[in-house]
Amino acid sequence: DAKTTQPDSMESTEGETVHLPCSHATISGNEYIYWYRQVPLQGPEYVTHGLQQNTTNSMAFLAIASDRKSSTLILPHVSLRDAAVYHCILRVPRNNNNAPRFGAGTKLSVKP
Amino acid sequence: DPKIIQKPKYLVAVTGSEKILICEQYLGHNAMYWYRQSAKKPLEFMFSYSYQKLMDNQTASSRFQPQSSKKNHLDLQITALKPDDSATYFCASSHTNNQDTQYFGPGTRLLVL
Numbered sequence: 420d421a422k423t424t425q426p427d428s429m430e431s432t433e434g435e436t437v438h439l440p441c442s443h444a445t446i447s448g449n450e451y452i453y454w455y456r457q458v459p460l461q462g463p464e465y466v467t468h469g470l471q472q473n474t475t476n477s478m479a480f481l482a483i484a485s486d487r488k489s490s491t492l493i494l495p496h497v498s499l500r501d502a503a504v505y506h507c508i509l510r511v512p513r514n515n516n517n518a519p520r521f522g523a524g525t526k527l528s529v530k531p
Numbered sequence: 532d533p534k535i536i537q538k539p540k541y542l543v544a545v546t547g548s549e550k551i552l553i554c555e556q557y558l559g560h561n562a563m564y565w566y567r568q569s570a571k572k573p574l575e576f577m578f579s580y581s582y583q584k585l586m587d588n589q590t591a592s593s594r595f596q597p598q599s600s601k602k603n604h605l606d607l608q609i610t611a612l613k614p615d616d617s618a619t620y621f622c623a624s625s626h627t628n629n630q631d632t633q634y635f636g637p638g639t640r641l642l643v644l
Contacts, residue, residue: 462635
């Protein structure tokens, strides 16, 4: 799977909208973009995923660049509970050796 | 009700001993996984199983052996424990072994003295 690059950390304040960037310049045409988040002492939690079109759910909005070489996870009106490490991962569908590999991710801090 | 159960939550072991970490999922999934996370390090993929068959193994040491007695079980046996094995071990599952969303358990925190 292609590699992703994320900033080590970002800071925000409660109520703000946060934009978490992810660069994947060598992404393949069949690779999906997945986002997970992990709070301390817990396992990762699925946030969202997409292939080419922007996607939205109750947790976040995923904006994917038209060339697919980057994406941005947008968290509207963050709260203290959104403080976590956010992982951007690429996965190939229908590939038996397809378990997500996690990097360091972006540690999001949220101030009151 | 928790959908992925990992037992025990905490585990202390002595060097050289053997332990089994339990994982059961009640999501009706066909694929299960083990990951390990040492202090302040990224999550590290270890094994993936699909329909009780090993699909991928990224763990160099044979001291780590997954055991799948039922489709919704994937236990992890660790032999000859070493202090470096101290970590939190996370079990995960997904509907199938492709791009399906993974769901993670709460983890077992292992400390080897």
